[in-house]
Amino acid sequence: MNCSRSGSSFPVRNYFLVLLLAVTPALAAADETAPARDPKQPINEAYTAKIKKYTTAPVFTSPLVDYLPASKNVPTPEAVLGDVSGAPGILPYAEDVYKYMRLLEKATARVKVFSIGTTEEGREMIAVAVSSEENLKRLDENRARLAKLADPRSIKLDDAEADRLVAQSTPVYYITGTIHSPETGAPTALMELAYRLAVDDGPYVREIRDGVITLITPVVEVDGRDRMVDLYRWHLAHPKEFYPPLIYWGKYVAHDNNRDAMGVTLKLTENVLNTYVGWKAQVLHDLHESVPYLYDNTAGDGPFNAWVDPILTDEWEMIGWRNVADMTKFGMPGVFTHGVFDTWSPGYLMFIAAMHNGISRLYETFGNGGADTEERTLDPADYSRTWWRQNPPFPKTLWSQRDNNNYEQTGLLTSLHFFNENKRLFLKNFYLKAKRSISKPKEEGPAAYILPADDPRLELQTELLQVLQKQHVEISRATSSFTVALPVKKPKKSSKKDDAKDTQEKEKEKEVEPASRQFPAGSFIIRMDQPYSRIADALLDHQYWSPDDPQKTPYDDTGWTFGELFNVKVFRVTDPKVLDSAMERVNEVKPAGGVQGEGAIFAIDNNAEPTLGTLRYRLRDASMEAAEEPFEAGGKKFNRGSLIIRGVARLDFDRATNETGLHATALSAAPSVKTHPVRAARVVFVHTWLSTQTEGWWRLALDNLKIPYDYISTQSVAKNDDLNAKYDVILFPPVGFNSSSTAIINGTATGWGNPLPWKNTPETPNLVGKNDSTGDMRPGLGWEGVAHLQSFVAKGGVLLTATDTSRFALSIGLADSVSVGTSQKMNIVGSVVGTRLVDAASPIAYGYDEKLSAYCDNGPIFSLSSIAGGRGFRRLGGHSASRPTGRGTADDPDFTVGRPGVEAPEEPTAELWEYPPVSDEQKRNGIRVIPPANRARVILRYADNKDLLVSGLVEGGDEIAQHPAVLDVPAGRGHVILFSINPVYRGETRGSYSLVLNTILNFDSLDAGRKLAEK
């Protein structure tokens, strides 16, 4: 019996009930359809018996999934798996999952399969729509209605029309599985779910089928899935051995593939985003596995992302708690919501929905990382009862993949049913969230963001705009110059005492009246009166995470401001008049470089745009030089580091600059300025077998920029005693997870256990992909590898390290004059921090301004010492020591009775980013005094404490403020470049990429412009 309170034909039963429902639309009505099967529909006895067999305890299932309805013509998952979903020992490849979905499509008009793109390694991604025949026949009509709700401008923000559309529309509920490859249960659960939704005739499931379009991407990380299945097969073939951990998931990143929803640099993010937005879906529900037994982190802990609509946060609570209640009623233990996960960062895949007017959801169910049935001993933190986990899991659990599939499917079915019951509410909310996004300029603001046409970094500006475009944000360009009032920060509040302040102070306040600014024609305007204004606002605005926030363990990054990290100018404008400026929509933002003027010599101003590196490698035969000083030529000013290029045909150069978005000037004669050659360095990229998570973002950046490199492991470094013969530059990007030097050297213990191979075999055909291979993942760099790195640098090579690999480089003695301090209270959790240029003449700094915002995650605190083996610390010089007790006032000289006073020599002082001067005492037989030429060159330092926080959380920042952030350490005939910041991260930090690329391009001239201290 269908007693749904929703639907266009709302049955008026009694006035009081109608009123009650109108006020509390999401509360369960007593007459909701019972979650039960249709007793008249036969069940598939054999399949049902196996479900029962593989479920390890009766409480780990529900009346929704403890049977399988029979069908004469629709195949069950057994057709492909050879057993039921969740059977022990069975983990299908993505291809097999697709094969089954396509069998369903063939067998029933209630299933349609859509190809939604491919992965980096060329594997297909799909979305499977399951709904009634009627609904699937009318997908286009329905989508047209949903599109109007998604963009209320199309119906002139007419609420009555929206209500009509809401009444006629079928919502889309999008489920995504297995973005995290070691979390293996979702594909089989989703295969069976698709079958149930297509076949089950019980009213509970039929209502879902008739009322909702369920869209399923069973495998999000397809490349990683296939590797994981390989590993599992290896494990089954070697049951008594340890199995290799999944070191590569997708081509580039592992777990971080679920942190890409801001930068959209991975194919899987782009494909899911386009599917979500293209289908005008209302929900994105992403399936994960970690904690027992089902954590619905739809309603997470605080702080909530500041840019989401409160309508959404209410939906989270409503849906999350209801989900717990429904499953609790089935007697299923260990189902909870809220938890400790904060909802601040918009980087998670599910957040695509939160930032595009939908509902983001995420499950963590319990998985065994494979399909073995195992007895699991839980952590006390996982089985303790708390206010948000009233019915916790058991301390010990015999757990199977089937149990996991039961939880996943039961959660999803109850969710879908509840969603269908309340679909008019959720569809209306979908419309309202879009409408409120459009009203943003006149409600909370801002009115727009402006990216000015006179930004010196137009290529990086293009890249930022392209990210917004991938996010389906509309971009406009001013057709003439315009002026807007810019908001000015309020002067600090004065206390009552200060009310009677003098006129001079009041005069000062007047100076901070709103300022206005003129922007040239061609400036880009991101209007906030558009449906997807929230994602643009969230990416472009600044973030502030209070050190006093009750949430002490941020789950992920706390700051990400894209304009800052891309090093491009972004103006937040609250003045709504900006929307009246003359502008046109830009359909596609493309790099637009080119050459001006005539002549056979070309000059390109250096503004630290990463594609300068692309150009160098693209025009391999051209001669390129870098100017060591600023110069003027062809009526233009050029920064230090600008490129002077010869030996390339104009046509080729036109094309190359156009595609790289670089602006060149043709000159008839070379400018007279000191230069050095810029050569295409031979780059090798070193990774460990511990983790490839963080370095993956570096590979992605280099590949996108078309910078060629060899990719080798620390094991290969150990085997190569002449790295200089093949390479000029070694990049050793962060290992991640604050890896210790010991781990880098030792690898994983080899004193016991078996070799852990990572290579393609008939058993594991997909493991290697396009990455690296080894017969045993365990050995690390070893001491031979250490010696090879030392010798590489001594013979003139350049070694570049960041964060944990910088610590490693220091630990093997590559920089006598630099040490790493220990922090007591510093807490900088994935934040954007201020840095300052110290040595603008260094080639590493070419193209940068005095200030640069950078990504920091509790980076190492570098200190400098002029004494070998000395630890750098803040010297308590005369200026900071107070005078001893004696005669006179605090500033007076003291006296000694009975003899004339003696003036003490001035204590030498130095800033934290400078080498402390060597004292006369230290110079006596100064064996350990490091000569100035052997000391590190400080390229960038962290800003002063008051300017350190740009976005996110900075606590105890004084411990790192002013300390070096990027160092160029001379070592032998080579250099070690140490980063405390991470310059290449999640496709978000493109403004700092050039620090790495400058190092590569100037590898044999890094000492250019160096001025040595006297002693």
Ligand SMILES: [Zn+2]
């Ligand atoms: Zn996960």
